[in-house]
Amino acid sequence: MSIRFHRLRKSDEDRVAMSRRMFLMTTTMAGITTNAMMGGTAFAGSGVLNEAQSSSLLRMVQDIYPHPDVLQLSHYEAIAATVMKNADADADVAKSLTDGLGQIDAKAQELFGVPYVEIEDPDAREGLLRHFQNEGFFQGVRWTAYFGIYDNKDIWPLLGYEGASAEHGGYIDRGFSDITFVPEGPTLEERMAEVQS
Amino acid sequence: MAQFDLNDDSVVVIIGSGAGGGTLANELAQKGIKSVVLEAGKRFDISDIENDEWTMFQKISWLDKRYSGGGWHGSVNHPTLPAWIVKGYGGSTIHWAGVALRFKDFEFKTRSTYGAIDGANVEDWPIDLEEMTPWYEKAELKMGVTGKTTGMPHLPWNNGFRVLAEGCRRTGRSDYRSGPMAINSVERDDRPACQQIGFCMQGCAIGAKWSTMYTELPRAEDTGKCEIRTDAMVLRIEHDSQGKANAVVYADKDGNQHRQLARVVCVAGNSIESPRMLLNSASAMFPDGLANSSGQVGKNYMNHTTGGVYAVLPEKVRMYRGTSVAGIVGDEVYHDAARGFAGGYYLEFLSLGLPFMAAFLEPGNAGWGRGVAQAMEAYDRMSGVWVLGEDLAQERNAITLHDSEVDQHGLPVPIVSKTPHNNDYEMTAHMYETSTQIYEAVGATDVYELPAYPATHNMGTNRMHADPSKGVVNAYGQAHDIDNLFVSDGSQFTSSAACNPTLTIVALAIRQAEYIAQEMNAQNI
Ligand SMILES: Cc1cc2nc3c(=O)[nH]c(=O)nc-3n(C[C@H](O)[C@H](O)[C@H](O)COP(=O)(O)OP(=O)(O)OC[C@H]3O[C@@H](n4cnc5c(N)ncnc54)[C@H](O)[C@@H]3O)c2cc1C
Ligand code: SF4
Numbered sequence: 001m002s003i004r005f006h007r008l009r010k011s012d013e014d015r016v017a018m019s020r021r022m023f024l025m026t027t028t029m030a031g032i033t034t035n036a037m038m039g040g041t042a043f044a045g046s047g048v049l050n051e052a053q054s055s056s057l058l059r060m061v062q063d064i065y066p067h068p069d070v071l072q073l074s075h076y077e078a079i080a081a082t083v084m085k086n087a088d089a090d091a092d093v094a095k096s097l098t099d100g101l102g103q104i105d106a107k108a109q110e111l112f113g114v115p116y117v118e119i120e121d122p123d124a125r126e127g128l129l130r131h132f133q134n135e136g137f138f139q140g141v142r143w144t145a146y147f148g149i150y151d152n153k154d155i156w157p158l159l160g161y162e163g164a165s166a167e168h169g170g171y172i173d174r175g176f177s178d179i180t181f182v183p184e185g186p187t188l189e190e191r192m193a194e195v196q197s
Numbered sequence: 198m199a200q201f202d203l204n205d206d207s208v209v210v211i212i213g214s215g216a217g218g219g220t221l222a223n224e225l226a227q228k229g230i231k232s233v234v235l236e237a238g239k240r241f242d243i244s245d246i247e248n249d250e251w252t253m254f255q256k257i258s259w260l261d262k263r264y265s266g267g268g269w270h271g272s273v274n275h276p277t278l279p280a281w282i283v284k285g286y287g288g289s290t291i292h293w294a295g296v297a298l299r300f301k302d303f304e305f306k307t308r309s310t311y312g313a314i315d316g317a318n319v320e321d322w323p324i325d326l327e328e329m330t331p332w333y334e335k336a337e338l339k340m341g342v343t344g345k346t347t348g349m350p351h352l353p354w355n356n357g358f359r360v361l362a363e364g365c366r367r368t369g370r371s372d373y374r375s376g377p378m379a380i381n382s383v384e385r386d387d388r389p390a391c392q393q394i395g396f397c398m399q400g401c402a403i404g405a406k407w408s409t410m411y412t413e414l415p416r417a418e419d420t421g422k423c424e425i426r427t428d429a430m431v432l433r434i435e436h437d438s439q440g441k442a443n444a445v446v447y448a449d450k451d452g453n454q455h456r457q458l459a460r461v462v463c464v465a466g467n468s469i470e471s472p473r474m475l476l477n478s479a480s481a482m483f484p485d486g487l488a489n490s491s492g493q494v495g496k497n498y499m500n501h502t503t504g505g506v507y508a509v510l511p512e513k514v515r516m517y518r519g520t521s522v523a524g525i526v527g528d529e530v531y532h533d534a535a536r537g538f539a540g541g542y543y544l545e546f547l548s549l550g551l552p553f554m555a556a557f558l559e560p561g562n563a564g565w566g567r568g569v570a571q572a573m574e575a576y577d578r579m580s581g582v583w584v585l586g587e588d589l590a591q592e593r594n595a596i597t598l599h600d601s602e603v604d605q606h607g608l609p610v611p612i613v614s615k616t617p618h619n620n621d622y623e624m625t626a627h628m629y630e631t632s633t634q635i636y637e638a639v640g641a642t643d644v645y646e647l648p649a650y651p652a653t654h655n656m657g658t659n660r661m662h663a664d665p666s667k668g669v670v671n672a673y674g675q676a677h678d679i680d681n682l683f684v685s686d687g688s689q690f691t692s693s694a695a696c697n698p699t700l701t702i703v704a705l706a707i708r709q710a711e712y713i714a715q716e717m718n719a720q721n722i
Contacts, residue, residue: 066567122567133562133563150573160515160577161577170394170519176353177519179513181512181640182360183359184354188353195347
């Protein structure tokens, strides 16, 4: 959202590790359809996370993309369930997730004297999570949340996006130029005159 | 469709089926010249096009291993996606938005106009606007570009552009219009008029926008003079003992290698793969890569000085309705050293769908949290522009080969390095300022500045120069070192100019086809 040209370079080792992750996140994950991702797993049914860890995960998903007035808790639960399902399926993912959640709580205790989920100020929670944003587990959760919200056809209408239009004949007769707070564009005659003069 | 034998050494081999390769293939075919097009990607047709950003990205992008390098933010935030381009029948003309602008005269004469610039490698083209004008006209007729050449009116204005245009009017601008676009505003050339579907950059589902996928390529095949082999990844170009290009080695989809003989070889794999191919074709006779006696192959990589600006308006805009790039502001395209930078820039209205907006608003690891979420809740009140301006050639901005990592074909992975020049920082600041003023004039409550996206315009890595020690190809895209080797894509560009490159790529390909035909007839090649 701002210019980032001057951001510091990571060490080469970090970069290679991150490259791999980002490659997976920006390309492989893009292919996962929201349905496949949401898989219908019941929220509480993790074989990997205990109840406290599950609550932390759910809080984390909400803090990553907070839309309290737009989304329901169930939207976030579906994302947390996807994260847990992925952790159930892969021991490495599970370990980095549980370790990561542990580190978040440890940092929360250090800074605020309470576990992460008990911090009431949303800014403080976001600030806490910023410490972990370059970690693989964090970005794994973040991209799952990204796809679960912004690439989710069920959520699009809640955020004012209408999705595919070709099957409805496009917007030519459906409001491509229907706003009223600025003047209309030139008429066909005016546009014709412009290119034929 | 024609089928040529691997040992047929009378064919022109064209590598890549995008704007450059696709156009060249059809132009040669219409002249009766035989060609084999080798295209690394799959055969797509219009039924593959879906109105979904990530689905199309996943389906048609070039996702072979690549690295971003240099000081631009993408080496951290897009480490394996330096560029967003297509691998497939039609190349990046499937994704492209359709903006079809000509260079200005001074943009062909950057060295004479800007002078020598510290840290940059700016040169003049060996051609100018006067020479190119008739070729631009042919390109506009071929592609169906709205404007005076075709007489097709520019497109109707959509919501998002109307907001931008009103901001332009209120800030005293005059050069803002909904064209020239290579999108039919009326039925033309057996293709329908634009239905304002949106998703132009996911491919036009009805074919209103020009793409070689459903124009040049099938038309070339229909002549019986052109064979297009898809899933054919060129590994290297070979030469004979005289140093003439004579064969092209490629891998099919099962990894089996084939060797197609050739009378002439034309490279049009876009500005990352084209120099990579030449570098990978190094031999005892050409130890630094083919056509590289100047040392300029892979250097001077340009992709425009760019960024994005999205403004939140007090009322709904729904910018995604209708043509993705619905209008162009040209007031800032002039050179005035007093502005603190060389060259000019355009503002182009550009709608992003919700998924891409959320991904690119703040790319990289920091792109989450309340700031991003709040911005996204204003998505349907946004209008925005892609700003793009002259990117100065610099030797350090280059395509180089990784010294240990290889791709699935065993070829060294390309590293695409881009470090902005001070000129870019100055220009970018000006671009953001201008865009913000325009949107504030029309009541914007928030304005978001986005850094450059993965590059869609790639240029300069096999550049033209009259002097063989300063460039790779001559004014016809013919390699200075090897008469029957041509570069037929944007890597020929000597300078980037401010405008989108494709019209110029197509105009150069039409002109090159004419030259190749003439030289073949004269038995010079
Ligand atoms: C999203 C997007 C929007 C754009 N919008 C515009 C616009 O509005 N206006 C504009 O002017 N330009 C636009 N562009 C840029 C435009 O698409 C390119 O300038 C143009 O397509 C480049 O043509 P080309 O022939 O150099 O390469 P491409 O069109 O990219 O074609 C290259 C082809 O070569 C193939 N290839 C590469 N290497 C090999 C190999 N080793 N063997 C075999 N085949 C190979 C590739 O698979 C590809 O199909 C846009 C691009 C994108 C991605
Ligand atoms: S807006 Fe027009 S050009 Fe763009 S995809 Fe839709 S019909 Fe095609």
